[in-house]
Amino acid sequence: MKLIHLGFADDLLLFCKGEPQTIQLLFDKFQNFSEASRLVANLSKSSMYCGGLSSEKEQELIDLLGFSKGRAQLIKSVLFSIQVFWAQVFILPKKVIKTIEATCRTFLWTGGTELSKRALLAWDRVCSPRVAGGLNILDMATWNKAAISKLLWNICTKKDKLWVKWIHSYYRNRDLLRDVPKQASWIIQKILKATKYFAQAGYSMDDISNIPSFSTKQFYAPLRGQFQKMSWRKLVCNNGGLPRWIFILRLAALGRLQTRDRLFKWGITTDQICPVCDREPESLNHLFFVCDVSAEIWQKLLNWIGIRKVPTHWTEELGWAELNAKGRNPQAKVYRMMLTAAVYYV
Numbered sequence: 001m002k003l004i005h006l007g008f009a010d011d012l013l014l015f016c017k018g019e020p021q022t023i024q025l026l027f028d029k030f031q032n033f034s035e036a037s038r039l040v041a042n043l044s045k046s047s048m049y050c051g052g053l054s055s056e057k058e059q060e061l062i063d064l065l066g067f068s069k070g071r072a073q074l075i076k077s078v079l080f081s082i083q084v085f086w087a088q089v090f091i092l093p094k095k096v097i098k099t100i101e102a103t104c105r106t107f108l109w110t111g112g113t114e115l116s117k118r119a120l121l122a123w124d125r126v127c128s129p130r131v132a133g134g135l136n137i138l139d140m141a142t143w144n145k146a147a148i149s150k151l152l153w154n155i156c157t158k159k160d161k162l163w164v165k166w167i168h169s170y171y172r173n174r175d176l177l178r179d180v181p182k183q184a185s186w187i188i189q190k191i192l193k194a195t196k197y198f199a200q201a202g203y204s205m206d207d208i209s210n211i212p213s214f215s216t217k218q219f220y221a222p223l224r225g226q227f228q229k230m231s232w233r234k235l236v237c238n239n240g241g242l243p244r245w246i247f248i249l250r251l252a253a254l255g256r257l258q259t260r261d262r263l264f265k266w267g268i269t270t271d272q273i274c275p276v277c278d279r280e281p282e283s284l285n286h287l288f289f290v291c292d293v294s295a296e297i298w299q300k301l302l303n304w305i306g307i308r309k310v311p312t313h314w315t316e317e318l319g320w321a322e323l324n325a326k327g328r329n330p331q332a333k334v335y336r337m338m339l340t341a342a343v344y345y346v
């Protein structure tokens with residue numbers, strides 16, 4: 001099977017080597033065809049896609065055919081915005097993944113798009129599962145690995161897809177997994193080398209073709225590895241409170257709230273004193289619930305739902321909650337929401 005063109009309704013895709021002579025020849029023949037048939041291709045609607053070429057080479061070819069550079073850049077920006085889709089098809093270069101993550105991270109912490117370094121949690125933590133104190137946002141790099149593994153699985157199980165057939169007929173009589181063709185394109189090589197991700201997930205090369213079905217999502221989990229579960233996970237995972245309350249509770253449990261003692265340590269503020277009672281330094285333990293004012297509020301709330309206990313400091317309060325308020329009974333449920341709201345509003 002030699003693939004030189006594909007036609008979809010009135011669209012035509014032509015493939016050729018990325019060298020000026022070949023492209024010129026192809027283009028000339030195309031012009032001949034136009035003269036003979038009076039069917040002319042609309043240049044402004046035509047595009048060129050290059051793979052594995054340097055940007056100078058690419059520019060040379062663009063100049064040759066008279067396609068505008070603007071179009072090539074437009075394609076790139078469109079690719080960027082639909083990267084979640086592309087991550088399933090192609091291997092994304094590390095730099096692209098980093099940029100995407102930086103944009104998402106900035107949006108999470110500042111709500112804007114201007115890149116900044118300000119973050120209360122490391123991105124790694126944000127991407128970890130909720131039981132490990134994270135937000136369960138997809139880790140792009142790992143998701144991409146899982147998606148590439150699916151492509152390899154497609155090859156190994158000889159799925160009925162055009163590109164899979166192409167690979168099998170092009171590299172006939174070859175053990176592709178153990179002998180990756182050196183002249184193959186970067187993408188093909190990357191896909192064939194995805195055996196290492198299968199190894200990480202505990203599959204040998206021979207196992208791959210025996211996996212009956214492949215779910216990128218299920219494959220993502222073992223690639224991400226094990227996470228240490230947080231002792232307070234039940235407080236945030238099964239919580240009826242508003243998401244923004246829970247977000248703050250999670251930060252408090254991780255000790256990442258920007259209380260004045262931390263800001264002072266970083267040199268951001270010179271005033272450590274709690275603005276509520278004006279007596280002691282403001283810290284997590286002081287604010288929850290040693291401070292006179294917050295202790296009084298918390299005591300009233302505890303009395304209200306019938307828990308007989310005196311407010312203590314945060315570490316102990318959290319420890320108490322882990323033991324006594326993790327279940328499904330109504331009191332535990334209300335306690336969790338109450339704690340979350342109290343931390344948010346104080």
Ligand SMILES: [Zn+2]
Nearest residue numbers: 274276277291
């Ligand atoms: Zn205070």
